[in-house]
Amino acid sequence: MATELKDLTKRSENYSQWYNDLVVKADLAEQSAVRGCMVIKPYGYAIWEKMQQQLDRMFKETGAQNAYFPLLIPKSFLSREAEHVKGFAKECAVVTHYRLKASEEGNSVVVDPAAKLEEELIIRPTSETIIWNTYKNWIHSWRDLPLMCNQWCNVMRWEMRTRPFLRTSEFLWQEGHTAHATREEAEAEARTMLGVYARFAEEWMAVPVIQGVKSETERFAGALDTYTIEAMMQDGKALQSGTSHFLGQNFAKSFDVTFLNKENKPEYVWATSWGVSTRLIGALIMTHSDDNGLVLPPKLAPIQVVVIPIARNAEQLSAIDERLRPVIEGLRKLGISVKLDDADNKRPGFKFADYELKGVPVRLVMGGRDLENGTIELMRRDTLEKETLPIEGIVSHIQTLLDEIQANIYQKAKAARDARIYECDNYEEFKKRVKDGGFFLCHWDGTEETEARIKEETQATIRCVPFGVEQTSGIDMVSGKPATQRVIIARSY
Amino acid sequence: MATELKDLTKRSENYSQWYNDLVVKADLAEQSAVRGCMVIKPYGYAIWEKMQQQLDRMFKETGAQNAYFPLLIPKSFLSREAEHVKGFAKECAVVTHYRLKASEEGNSVVVDPAAKLEEELIIRPTSETIIWNTYKNWIHSWRDLPLMCNQWCNVMRWEMRTRPFLRTSEFLWQEGHTAHATREEAEAEARTMLGVYARFAEEWMAVPVIQGVKSETERFAGALDTYTIEAMMQDGKALQSGTSHFLGQNFAKSFDVTFLNKENKPEYVWATSWGVSTRLIGALIMTHSDDNGLVLPPKLAPIQVVVIPIARNAEQLSAIDERLRPVIEGLRKLGISVKLDDADNKRPGFKFADYELKGVPVRLVMGGRDLENGTIELMRRDTLEKETLPIEGIVSHIQTLLDEIQANIYQKAKAARDARIYECDNYEEFKKRVKDGGFFLCHWDGTEETEARIKEETQATIRCVPFGVEQTSGIDMVSGKPATQRVIIARSY
Numbered sequence: 001m002a003t004e005l006k007d008l009t010k011r012s013e014n015y016s017q018w019y020n021d022l023v024v025k026a027d028l029a030e031q032s033a034v035r036g037c038m039v040i041k042p043y044g045y046a047i048w049e050k051m052q053q054q055l056d057r058m059f060k061e062t063g064a065q066n067a068y069f070p071l072l073i074p075k076s077f078l079s080r081e082a083e084h085v086k087g088f089a090k091e092c093a094v095v096t097h098y099r100l101k102a103s104e105e106g107n108s109v110v111v112d113p114a115a116k117l118e119e120e121l122i123i124r125p126t127s128e129t130i131i132w133n134t135y136k137n138w139i140h141s142w143r144d145l146p147l148m149c150n151q152w153c154n155v156m157r158w159e160m161r162t163r164p165f166l167r168t169s170e171f172l173w174q175e176g177h178t179a180h181a182t183r184e185e186a187e188a189e190a191r192t193m194l195g196v197y198a199r200f201a202e203e204w205m206a207v208p209v210i211q212g213v214k215s216e217t218e219r220f221a222g223a224l225d226t227y228t229i230e231a232m233m234q235d236g237k238a239l240q241s242g243t244s245h246f247l248g249q250n251f252a253k254s255f256d257v258t259f260l261n262k263e264n265k266p267e268y269v270w271a272t273s274w275g276v277s278t279r280l281i282g283a284l285i286m287t288h289s290d291d292n293g294l295v296l297p298p299k300l301a302p303i304q305v306v307v308i309p310i311a312r313n314a315e316q317l318s319a320i321d322e323r324l325r326p327v328i329e330g331l332r333k334l335g336i337s338v339k340l341d342d343a344d345n346k347r348p349g350f351k352f353a354d355y356e357l358k359g360v361p362v363r364l365v366m367g368g369r370d371l372e373n374g375t376i377e378l379m380r381r382d383t384l385e386k387e388t389l390p391i392e393g394i395v396s397h398i399q400t401l402l403d404e405i406q407a408n409i410y411q412k413a414k415a416a417r418d419a420r421i422y423e424c425d426n427y428e429e430f431k432k433r434v435k436d437g438g439f440f441l442c443h444w445d446g447t448e449e450t451e452a453r454i455k456e457e458t459q460a461t462i463r464c465v466p467f468g469v470e471q472t473s474g475i476d477m478v479s480g481k482p483a484t485q486r487v488i489i490a491r492s493y
Numbered sequence: 494m495a496t497e498l499k500d501l502t503k504r505s506e507n508y509s510q511w512y513n514d515l516v517v518k519a520d521l522a523e524q525s526a527v528r529g530c531m532v533i534k535p536y537g538y539a540i541w542e543k544m545q546q547q548l549d550r551m552f553k554e555t556g557a558q559n560a561y562f563p564l565l566i567p568k569s570f571l572s573r574e575a576e577h578v579k580g581f582a583k584e585c586a587v588v589t590h591y592r593l594k595a596s597e598e599g600n601s602v603v604v605d606p607a608a609k610l611e612e613e614l615i616i617r618p619t620s621e622t623i624i625w626n627t628y629k630n631w632i633h634s635w636r637d638l639p640l641m642c643n644q645w646c647n648v649m650r651w652e653m654r655t656r657p658f659l660r661t662s663e664f665l666w667q668e669g670h671t672a673h674a675t676r677e678e679a680e681a682e683a684r685t686m687l688g689v690y691a692r693f694a695e696e697w698m699a700v701p702v703i704q705g706v707k708s709e710t711e712r713f714a715g716a717l718d719t720y721t722i723e724a725m726m727q728d729g730k731a732l733q734s735g736t737s738h739f740l741g742q743n744f745a746k747s748f749d750v751t752f753l754n755k756e757n758k759p760e761y762v763w764a765t766s767w768g769v770s771t772r773l774i775g776a777l778i779m780t781h782s783d784d785n786g787l788v789l790p791p792k793l794a795p796i797q798v799v800v801i802p803i804a805r806n807a808e809q810l811s812a813i814d815e816r817l818r819p820v821i822e823g824l825r826k827l828g829i830s831v832k833l834d835d836a837d838n839k840r841p842g843f844k845f846a847d848y849e850l851k852g853v854p855v856r857l858v859m860g861g862r863d864l865e866n867g868t869i870e871l872m873r874r875d876t877l878e879k880e881t882l883p884i885e886g887i888v889s890h891i892q893t894l895l896d897e898i899q900a901n902i903y904q905k906a907k908a909a910r911d912a913r914i915y916e917c918d919n920y921e922e923f924k925k926r927v928k929d930g931g932f933f934l935c936h937w938d939g940t941e942e943t944e945a946r947i948k949e950e951t952q953a954t955i956r957c958v959p960f961g962v963e964q965t966s967g968i969d970m971v972s973g974k975p976a977t978q979r980v981i982i983a984r985s986y
Contacts, residue, residue, distance in 0.1 A: 030627075030630075032562070032563045032623070032627065033563075033567060033570070033623065033626055033627075034563045034565050034566070034567060034614065034623075037563035037564070037565065038563075039560070039561070039562050039563065039627050040560060040561040041560055042558035042559065042560045042642060045558075045559050045560050045561055046558070046559070048561075049559060065535035065538075065539070066535065066538050066539070066542060067532070067533060067534055067535045067538050068532070068533040068538055068541075068665065069525070069532050070525045070526075070527045070530035070531075070532065070663055071530070071616075071647055071649070071663050072527050072530065072586070072649075072663070073527070074526060074527060075593065075602060075604075076601070077526070078593070078602060079600075079601045079602050085593075085602055089592070089593040089594065089595075089602050090592055090593070090594075091591070091592065092591065092592060092593050093565070093588045093590075093591055093614075094588060094589065094590040094591065094592075094593065094604055095586045095587060095588050095589075095616070096587065096588075096589045096590065096604065097586075097587040097589065098584070098585065098586055098587065098651040099582070099583055099584065099585060099587075099651065100568065100571070100578075100582040100583070100585050100587065100615075101582065101583075102582075107572075108569070108572045109568060109571060109572050109578055109582050111568075111587055111589065111613055120604055121527065121586070122593070123564075123588070123616075130525065130526065130527075133526055134523075134525065134526075134532050137523075143838065149535060153647070154564055154646070154647070156564070156565075158591040158592065170563055170564050170565070172561065345636065
């Protein structure tokens, strides 16, 4: 592994290869035998579990409840909402049969043609259609609203070019689907959930994000508005990290979902949906990690502290372990996850490299001299700084340090991002500079033509109209037409 | 709802109908638009979440880690293990295409014949094949063993006759897959996990179970031994509630998974797999519930205590709410989940019936007289007993009471089950009595012929060779041949 570690491509050499290497070498995920589908390995899945736990708490605080809807969607449901089917029909896994049988040679199985489904079923690419078909029976009166369900599940979109976590044919996600009595309430819900995602990204993932609204072209298929959080990766590219959609009455009309209002008159229901996926793990990796491996924020690290004793012999090892025990117990009492690695079949140097690769925020090492001196060596992964500290008080020191590391990697990411947000008013300059990454704040005339031209000529897209930015009018850098706002344009994953 | 509640079929009239009614009326689940697939509603899903949390803790204590493997399995993988494919080929959902396109009329979508997969993909009915194909790359030396992964996911088995929770085409479950260096270790692991399931069923679900080993006919497709926990429903039928399989080296050989042992010699790896599913919710319902609705064990009840104020007017309501607040806060501080229902649009009688239907273990009611007297009315769902108690001390009383209810419903279920376990040595008597339910402990000669004849003539099956029963030899009641053990025979779900 120590030699394998050396093989981790440097970011400066090939960022994309560095990412692919790191996902595999840090034991996060690997390609499976099924095209475009990955296996999420235990270490990668442990990060996802930590994300799930916190997001689930945050969703429930807003009043959402979890439920579960079927994996398979009748083909006809997809067609009900015209934009929706356009968006998803091209990447659907289709179930056509429900049985296999022995082949005539008898040594394999083949699809049984007698077991053909009357109507094909689609593996859900997203669940609006099956859920709104269900909500029809759950919603009768204004008293049944708001209805707020979330599900944690797998979805499938048949992607031609895939990358672990960032774009896979099957991925894990959560999808919230809410129903409201008024337009205002639904719009507020979509914005609330965007805020939840932004808070999670910044406070838990330590990933700074820009909140904003998508252009019409970039909207979710079937939405009136798509809100987004956009993060900047170390190569300056944007990663759309979570979206929340105001769906208007589109799905209510397609599935005929009405409620009796307080005046006893039927009205169509207003809808939102919102989701984040295992893509967040990609964002986490590409925001913080370095040429030595992962850098994980303490709040999401499966192992927060690794403890490694270094001893000359078994007797000394047992003395060191003895001295370490109260430290480990003290940390665990505070809810800090600790791994003691006293395996004797790997050399310390190998262990050091391996835990750096895995992004463990704090490493403690105790050797014979430390034992004599009552000290311990501490290394923090974010800065790679080492110091020797008295054992006395080490537990509370680490508790504070974990918060400090969490804050530091956020600040570092924010400073790096902020240094690459540019105002730009000149298209020639934009074309030159956009290749090197960064978010470009440019005036946009609001037309699809301009948007399409930028994309064609630079592969960059309008990421969003950002919130919280004071908007001034100006001139569209491409068309020369008047523009009322600046948008963020960037290349993206 | 009060009138709807009356429509709950009585168990004595039609147990099966009672079950189907209750699942829907208690808001646990409903049929979806997709044949054989259910929607798990928020209240039902909340029970599943509680089950998951506890099981997940127990699995992790044994050293298992969570991971995630692909939903889709290449058809050829299924054929690798001969018994396995026989068991699952007949009920597979098969993906044959990866794209839809607009129909020629343009008003719907059809499967795009140009997007046919080279090899069909099966929606996992269980994941041994894809996992062992992955383990091949993870296991090289004895140091990589044991390898113990679990995944929480959905699976699909195309069932012709389905019932909510008990048998659905798609269901949620967990599947553990472990790899070991020796036969003994793998067998011990399979037994350990059976023990975990039994402990969970008894201590958390309050469902007594019999642990045992399946006959060869009833084994999991590809296993050398299938261990089972069998519960008895109120109608005397058995419900297989969890299984743990010793797979020998079958999958290791099919997928060529070897390791270098301590002598540096390659050996095939030994395997187990084990799973429980949303079927457990069916077991929970059919063990404890009554003609008024669900009876939930406190440890798995989404709402443990419901609090209902009854007031003549708004002023009194606010005085009662004020008095209830410290009670509710006190309960929540102990980690007890409490719902305050002071909605004014439903009458108390309606609320009472609804929370009985939903199986909430403890109901507190406070009216004007209670407020004056410093008392509160408490009803426990398991016995339907009501008493009026001083508010002083009610919090700690409830804490104790929840444990008592948990113990009581277990004892009640155990007594009911034990009263219907019969030793039986006469086939004529067996045939008469098995119709009325119960577990029959009968000598069996160990042959498939006898087993098949019993099944054909009585629809009863050998549930297991029970553990923890002192076995004596005797005469098979069907064949008259010598038998070395008694097995449990029963009709089952």
